[in-house]
Amino acid sequence: MSFSAKNLVVCRNGNRILDDVSVEVPAGELTIVLGQNGAGKSTLLRALAGGLKPDSGTVFCGEAPLSALSARELARRRAVMMQSTQAAFDFTVEETVLLGRTPWMDAVETRRDREVAANALRTVGLEKFARRRLSTLSGGERQRVQIARTFAQGITPTGTPTTFFLDEPLAALDFRHRAEIMRCLRELAEAGNAVFVVLHDLNLSMRFADRVLVMDRGKIVLSGAPEAVLTPENLARVFGIETEIIRDSRGAFVRIL
Template identity: 40%
Template sequence: MNNIVMRADDVTFRTSGQTLVDETSLDIEQGSRLAIIGPNGAGKSTLLRMLAGLLRPSSGNVYIEGTPIDRLKPRERARRFAFVGQTDAPDHQLLVEDYVSLGRIPHMGALTRAGDRDIVAEALLRAKVAQFSRRPIGSLSGGERQRVQLARAIAQQPDILFLDEPTNHLDPKARSELLALVAGLDVTVIAVLHDLPLVAPFATHVAVMHSAQLVAIGTPDETLTPRIVSDVFDLDVLRLRHPSQDRDLMVFEAPEPTTTIQSAQLRRI
């Protein structure tokens, strides 16, 4: 893949005298899955929201196929971008099917109503929430609502799907299943991920943020190195062969607190 669909050119975001993202540049290839990772407060969600056009950079620009995204009309941006955030709060009385149908609003007039209904039904199936279609959103668990939000984004039929920590509220198995579902969509994906073990199986590219700056970008093998993981997350990374499958595993562990252990031993002596 070498077709650049989106580019951030020295984007910076400042608020109340604080720099949340500092002079960050990156290219995103069409059809790729970019995971943005980093410790809390690194600037991940702020960068994601600038890429999605939800925040205007204090300086620098974001481009979609060479066009600054702030030149896109809201309807055009809504047709091309879908965003699933951490704090989406739809009306709890709204039926799941009706909520997912909101994803068709940017396309109204382009398809027949029957066509829209078919797209919504397919989105419910793909997100594995069709069984909840006639239930109010307020009756669902946090994980089920997360899937419903993804179904709405699928129904929107975007070119680029933005996800802000999409595995929140999900158990370990459901996290892997949801990211596998997203990976199977025929769209470019930009996702903030919190769980490091999920990154390599999902992402084609990884952007590592630390202290408001982009410190590494590349494939998972190029970015999830012992040095980068130690410097950014203060963790050790181990690469192990899966005991029953033909693939490698990455294990992330906190380093041994040697100083504390030695101090305790000295006190006992």
């Protein structure tokens, strides 16, 4: 059940934050969205995920427009991680990850929910932190808890693929965990899930993305395979940076000059 959008327009205070955007989030692919601050990346992610109503245009989940689905039905088809999530109360790590299982449970979590949560915690390397309270964690660790919660929500009981939307999931992470989370996202995509990530890292995009979307002033200006999109000419035009592409046996990377 993949997500797509047709002719999305979102206006705030007279500005077109999304200006006639049409996009697909195909299953089995890791799509990375790049763009300068304020280009409309987060707005696009939230509109696709059903977190805001576009002024015009429609978002579809499969064939159905999002408005035809209840919040719970939608939550079983996609999991979302927002840029910054602050829990108002001091839950434990395990409790927080289990919150992601809410759309799948009746009133009480089952053993299966606990297993999924424990797996998700292992994926982000926090299995030893399960009983710790959020207030005792560092910023990066808390962010990994939210990533784990999002993973826990996207695992269906039958194993059917879902869609993951993540808005700058790596922002507070150290180098090792940035790479590890990207590998997890890659694995999710290879398992047939659709993964849609907003990122600010050219090299991770080059290395992990199936497809890169570049946004500028509310429009998708470039899209395609990373090596085709992330060329010095395009990067100079959209980001105003001077770069060179270096290739070796393991692939290409971008050096910012």
